Amino acid sequence: MSLAVETRSTPRDIEGEALAALDAGDRENAVTVLMSAYGTEIFRFCRHLVTDPTLAEDAHQMTFVQAYEGMERFSRRSSLRTWLFGIARHRCLDALKMTRRRGARFEAVERLPDAPSPELNSDDRLTARARSRLLAECLDELRPRIRAAVLLRFQQGLSYPELAEAVGERPATLQARVARALPVLRHCLERKGAV
Amino acid sequence: MSTCCDRFDREALLALEAGEPLDPAFESCDACRRMLQQYEEIGGALATLGSDLEPDPQWQAKTWARIAQRRPARPSWWRRWRVLPALAVMVLAVGVFFLARHMTVPETLAVGELAVVVERGERVMRSDAPRPGDRLQLRGGVGEALHADLRLYRNDRELVFRCDAEAGCRRLDGGIVAEIELDAIGAYQPLLLWGDAPIPTPTGSGLDGDVEEALEARLEVELGDEIVVE
Numbered sequence: 001m002s003l004a005v006e007t008r009s010t011p012r013d014i015e016g017e018a019l020a021a022l023d024a025g026d027r028e029n030a031v032t033v034l035m036s037a038y039g040t041e042i043f044r045f046c047r048h049l050v051t052d053p054t055l056a057e058d059a060h061q062m063t064f065v066q067a068y069e070g071m072e073r074f075s076r077r078s079s080l081r082t083w084l085f086g087i088a089r090h091r092c093l094d095a096l097k098m099t100r101r102r103g104a105r106f107e108a109v110e111r112l113p114d115a116p117s118p119e120l121n122s123d124d125r126l127t128a129r130a131r132s133r134l135l136a137e138c139l140d141e142l143r144p145r146i147r148a149a150v151l152l153r154f155q156q157g158l159s160y161p162e163l164a165e166a167v168g169e170r171p172a173t174l175q176a177r178v179a180r181a182l183p184v185l186r187h188c189l190e191r192k193g194a195v
Numbered sequence: 196m197s198t199c200c201d202r203f204d205r206e207a208l209l210a211l212e213a214g215e216p217l218d219p220a221f222e223s224c225d226a227c228r229r230m231l232q233q234y235e236e237i238g239g240a241l242a243t244l245g246s247d248l249e250p251d252p253q254w255q256a257k258t259w260a261r262i263a264q265r266r267p268a269r270p271s272w273w274r275r276w277r278v279l280p281a282l283a284v285m286v287l288a289v290g291v292f293f294l295a296r297h298m299t300v301p302e303t304l305a306v307g308e309l310a311v312v313v314e315r316g317e318r319v320m321r322s323d324a325p326r327p328g329d330r331l332q333l334r335g336g337v338g339e340a341l342h343a344d345l346r347l348y349r350n351d352r353e354l355v356f357r358c359d360a361e362a363g364c365r366r367l368d369g370g371i372v373a374e375i376e377l378d379a380i381g382a383y384q385p386l387l388l389w390g391d392a393p394i395p396t397p398t399g400s401g402l403d404g405d406v407e408e409a410l411e412a413r414l415e416v417e418l419g420d421e422i423v424v425e
Binding site for chain 1: 204209211212230234236240243247249250254257258262265305403421423
């Protein structure tokens with residue numbers, strides 16, 4: 001048993017198509033296939049991990065630049081999707097470090113106060129959009145590496161073995177990390193009146 | 196004294212994430228069942244988080260443009276090579292000499308490319324993860340920059356290697372190469388700095404501070420993939 005996680009099966013035809021192109025020495029085609037198949041979900045992952053839209057966009061593009069440059073060294077121990085998320089996580093964490101360093105050069109992400117918003121009193125129905133916004137703010141309270149693990153697990157539906165491949169840590173370590181993060185999210189959402 | 200809710204957060208969540216069944220003691224507790232429902236709702240909300248977000252429609256074209264930009268440009272002598280075969284022979288001879296001296300020839304690196312290779316040490320127990328005793332080869336493309344440095348930090352704070360100060364580092368045509376033994380566990384991250392301005396001395400405050408200094412000095416900065424040594 002586990003918390004409800006939509007574990008997405010990797011579409012075999014996409015992986016097979018990309019690997020066939022790679023085997024034929026056609027890196028361009030292989031990366032084009034991956035861009036079409038996984039580009040949007042990697043963008044969403046970067047956008048919630050990095051939060052700054054410009055840096056998230058940069059990290060998203062750099063993920064595929066690095067995939068193109070490193071594709072011939074892809075070891076095939078994991079799926080290409082898992083491998084791509086591993087690259088994306090690195091690029092996003094680097095982008096976050098740059099955000100901290102460059103500080104004032106980028107606009108700060110607008111944050112809501114911790115107190116429940118007037119529109120979110122107990123009589124109101126919380127819209128999906130408002131809930132997402134509050135959840136995104138609460139995610140921002142997690143340290144970046146923990147946030148990455150939570151997003152890869154729940155938003156992207158990676159299993160723990162896949163997550164372990166993507167981030168280079170043991171599944172048990174990641175299970176503990178995610179399990180400790182969930183109460184932080186719940187308490188934050190409670191403070192904001194969202195649960 | 197811990198409540199059943201505290202215990203749920205501490206024990207049940209970990210068990211659930213490990214794929215184990217929920218302890219029956221929690222199932223008989225109303226507060227715990229409510230918490231489980233809340234966590235399932237949070238999991239569901241996370242699964243749909245950002246489902247309305249779409250990347251810029253031009254992102255693929257922009258990515259291909261960046262890939263093209265990073266491909267190493269052919270140096271000016273390339274055109275001459277085509278009409279002066281003798282020059283090609285000379286270049287080849289230099290290459291052979293270089294190969295003989297250094298055993299390995301680094302492949303041409305695009306400017307800003309930072310390649311990381313972990314070479315297995317002989318004295319260590321093998322596993323997939325890098326171990327103390329393994330060697331790290333770093334190669335960074337810096338083009339014709341007047342100044343360049345390749346550094347390695349442990350756990351974001353400790354500068355364990357810098358080309359300016361250490362042996363085991365060499366500047367090659369268009370690149371900089373370093374070989375370092377990984378002598379302790381930790382998360383290592385390489386940093387490549389290059390540009391026409393002098394490289395600032397490390398601040399002693401770790402990776403963040405040094406990158407900030409480099410950016411202030413108008414240098415180019417590239418962070419390599421993190422290597423976790425266990």
